[in-house]
Amino acid sequence: MDTEAQHTERDPSSGTEDGSRSARVSEDAQGPGGTGDTGSAEGARAGRGASSWRRPALVGAACVVFLMLLSHFVIQPFLIPSRSMEPTLQVGDRILVNKLAYRFGGEPERGDVVVFDGTGSFVREQPPGNPVTGLLHDGAAALGLAEPDETDFVKRVVGVGGDRVVCCDADGRLTVNGVPVQEWYVKLGDRPSGVAFDIVVPPDRLWVMGDHRSQSSDSRDHLGSPGGGMVPVDRVVGRADWIAWPLGRWTAVQETDAFDAVPDAPAGGHGTAPHG
Structure with a gap:
């Protein structure tokens, strides 16, 4: 056992x-x-x-997903594809557009650099394309990896609703509501405009121009189009506030005091006669 x-x-x-x-x-x-x-x-x-x-x-x-939501509602990067805003913005710059700048009652002001949808003012309505291709492009553009849509433009606001914008006076200057504007931001060697115009901006519209006047297709080129080249305020995507890339150009988009002396348009929306 x-x-x-x-x-x-x-x-x-x-x-x-x-x-x-x-x-x-x-x-x-x-x-x-x-x-x-x-x-x-x-x-x-x-x-x-x-x-x-x-x-x-x-x-x-x-x-x-977070970046796309951020770009849709708050800040959206845009790739600059042309020379129309030189020297302020250069080809290849990636700018950050503040989409909240005009979201809560604010409106574009003279001198602001804005991104807007030019459908109906700069370009005609286009038939819808391939939805999958469009979605992929929109996603890449939202992240600043692709050029913006052909209907998106970046320009400087020169006239707001009621302003009378004239070019050029006897000294070759652009005037707004009768006051000459010293446009130091315009590309060196360019004239304020090679096209003469005298317009009054309708309410809730903007007159916009590129800083590289000889290379910019802007409101001047659409005077004979429906809307007369004026951009509806509700088509503005946002204000270009920063240059984010390349790193060597990381800076805020410089504000301008060129319009500080310009008075508001009188009631009725007709600016005074330009200075001769």
């Missing part, structure tokens, strides 16, 4: 030769063709492998 009892206690896991051999046989049986701990370990590794790419993918997707 004692011998049997000792053998029974020793047999299961006492570390004897029989126990070790039994453990090895058990491990061998659950080897490549088994379904024991090895299979569980491989399953755990596979789960860790899946989670290792799934988590970064989810974080990346969340970041993209």
Whole structure:
């Protein structure tokens, strides 16, 4: 009896030769063709492998969604594709447009650099294109990775509702409500305008021009179009406040005092006669 009892206690896991051999046989049986701990370990590794790419993918997707929501409601990057706003903005600049600037009752002011949708004023209504291609382009443009839509423009506000904007006076200057404007932001060597005009801006409209006057297609080029080249205020996307890229040009878009002396348009929306 004692011998049997000792053998029974020793047999299961006492570390004897029989126990070790039994453990090895058990491990061998659950080897490549088994379904024991090895299979569980491989399953755990596979789960860790899946989670290792799934988590970064989810974080990346969340970041993209956040950036797109931010660009839709608050700040949107735009890529500058042309020379029309030199020297203020250069080809390849990525600007950050403040979409809250006019969201809560504010309106564009003379001198502001704005991005606007030119549909109906600068370009005609276009039939809808491929929705998938359009969505991908809009997403890339929202992140500043693609050129903006062909209907998006960036220009400087020169006249607001009621202003009389004339070019040029006897000294070759642009005038607003009869007051000459010293446009230091205009590209060196350019005239204020090579096209003569004398217009009164309707209410809730804007007269806009590029800083590189000889290279800018702006309100002057659409005088004969429906709307007379005037941009509806509700088509303004926002105000260009910062140059974010390239890093060497990281700066705020400089404000101008060129219009400080310009008086408000009189009631009725007719500016005074320009100075001769």
